[in-house]
Amino acid sequence: xxxxxxxxxxxxxxxxAQRIFHGRGGLHPGYEHLALDFYPPVFVLTSFVPxxxxxxxxxxxxxxxxxQQLMPGQPINWVYQCRVDGPAETRLMAGEVPDPHDVSxxxxxxxxxxxxxxxxxxxxxxxxxxxxxxxxxxxQPGLRVLNLFAYTCAFSVVALKxxxxxxxxxxxxxxxxxxxxxxxxxxxxxxxxxxxxxxxxSTWGKITRAGPxxxxxxxxxxxxxxxxVATKDYARLMRRLPDLLMHGGHALLCLNAPELGVAFLxxxxxxxxxxxxxxxxxxxPKAFAxxxxxxxxxxxxxxxxxxxx
Numbered sequence: 001x002x003x004x005x006x007x008x009x010x011x012x013x014x015x016x017a018q019r020i021f022h023g024r025g026g027l028h029p030g031y032e033h034l035a036l037d038f039y040p041p042v043f044v045l046t047s048f049v050p051x052x053x054x055x056x057x058x059x060x061x062x063x064x065x066x067x068q069q070l071m072p073g074q075p076i077n078w079v080y081q082c083r084v085d086g087p088a089e090t091r092l093m094a095g096e097v098p099d100p101h102d103v104s105x106x107x108x109x110x111x112x113x114x115x116x117x118x119x120x121x122x123x124x125x126x127x128x129x130x131x132x133x134x135x136x137x138x139x140q141p142g143l144r145v146l147n148l149f150a151y152t153c154a155f156s157v158v159a160l161k162x163x164x165x166x167x168x169x170x171x172x173x174x175x176x177x178x179x180x181x182x183x184x185x186x187x188x189x190x191x192x193x194x195x196x197x198x199x200x201x202s203t204w205g206k207i208t209r210a211g212p213x214x215x216x217x218x219x220x221x222x223x224x225x226x227x228x229v230a231t232k233d234y235a236r237l238m239r240r241l242p243d244l245l246m247h248g249g250h251a252l253l254c255l256n257a258p259e260l261g262v263a264f265l266x267x268x269x270x271x272x273x274x275x276x277x278x279x280x281x282x283x284x285p286k287a288f289a290x291x292x293x294x295x296x297x298x299x300x301x302x303x304x305x306x307x308x309x
Contacts, residue, residue, distance in 0.1 A: 001055055003028040004036065008062040013038045013070070017103040017112070019124050019287040026291035037124060039103050042095070043078040044114050050082055060093060079114050088118050102186060106131065108157050109186040111179055121152050121179060125288045126219070129252060129299045130158045132282050136215065136250070137162035143214040146170070146207065146244065148200055148237070149228070153180025153193070155217050160184070160192045168210050170196045170203060172227060199227070201236065212246045222257030230257055234265070238272040245304040251276065253300045261294040269302060276302040 007021040017039050023031035033048040043063060060078075067076045077095030081088050092115065101112050105127060112121035133155055137143050141163035147155050150169035159167050171177055177197040184193050194210075196203055218237055220228045234255070241251050253265055262281065269276055282299040290296035 001058055003031050004034055005058065005062045007036065008059070008066050011038075011066060013040070015040060016105050017110075017122060017124060018127075019285070022288050022290075025289050025296065027289060037120075039101065039112050039114055039120065039122075041074075041077050042097050042101070042114055043076070044081065044120070045078065045093075046081045046083065048083050050084060051080070056080060056093065064094070081118070083118060090115050106134065106158075108154075108161060109183070110152065110154055110157070111182050111186065119151075122154055123151075125256070125284060125297050126154070126254070126299070127285050128282050129219075129254060130154060132299075132301070133215070133217070133252070134158045134162045137164045140214070141165075144211075144246075146211065146213040146216045148216065148218045149220040150180060150195075151176050151219070153177070153183055153195075155219070156180065156193050157183050157187050157189065159215075160189050161187060164215075165192060167193050168196065168207070168213075169193060170198065170200050170207065172197065172199045201233075204240070208244065211244050212249070213244055214246050214249045216241060216244060216249070216251045217254075218251065219254040222255060222260070230255060230260060230264075235268055235272055238268055241273050241302075242275045242304055247304060249304045250279070251302045251304070252282075253298075253302065255298045258295040260298075262298055262300070265298060265300055269300075273302075275305055277305045279303050 004021050011020050019037050021034065021036040023034035026032060035046045037044045045059060063078055064076045075095045078093050079090060080093050081090045097115055102109050103112055110122045114120050137159045143164040145159050145164050145167040147167055147169045150156060150171040153169045156167040156169050169180055174197045177195050181195060196206060222230045255265060279301040282301060284297050
């Protein structure tokens, strides 16, 4: 447990949501089951194996000590979540969780739910992808954006804040879309966003009629039974990209499946959408460093060039 304790002792969390300890990256052998995140003012410790009481007590001591150094007199708030088999077990270990609980990232506000389910409302590892969208929308104001697998619509929020004209958010989860609408309200965004709480694969007609788009964001789950399985369903998306994009438009393809490397996306794109040119891979945040970048989150930027090689 020493690597985690050391990370807590050295942490300098700011006001934004962030990862503190990324054991899953393999840089700390033996700690691959652990992650510590900060959703101000709450720390969330996630473990993929059950932790003993004495281990949790050691984490409590380390967090409380460092927090008193950083914020004297302020109580520590933290949650423990164990993800093994079946539903995750979530426990409030100390302090309290705000209700509602809103966090920030580079000036944008997002609603999170750290005591409900495994997905808390904002994927911290996608921060660099959101930053790229912010910069792109700033450079090219007036973009029309298609946000597929929108979840709670964080990409939409940052795009519209940066100057996009319109974002169509599509996700089959009505609950996620409702939170996405709240996120727009939190940021004072009242126009420019539309929402389709539908299965993407049965909604192509509406998606096509609303296009073409300057930017398409594809951020699906790697495996969600009955919804999306990357190994067979990503290809169905890739085929449609050239027809949905404006000439010179961009597509941001995301994949968080350790078993599928960068070549999985590149090879299929070359075969299925040969007019799309790979521009770059967006580097992951430093807090999510991995011993094998092929296993970490993949965020690839493509541009529609109309030149078939």
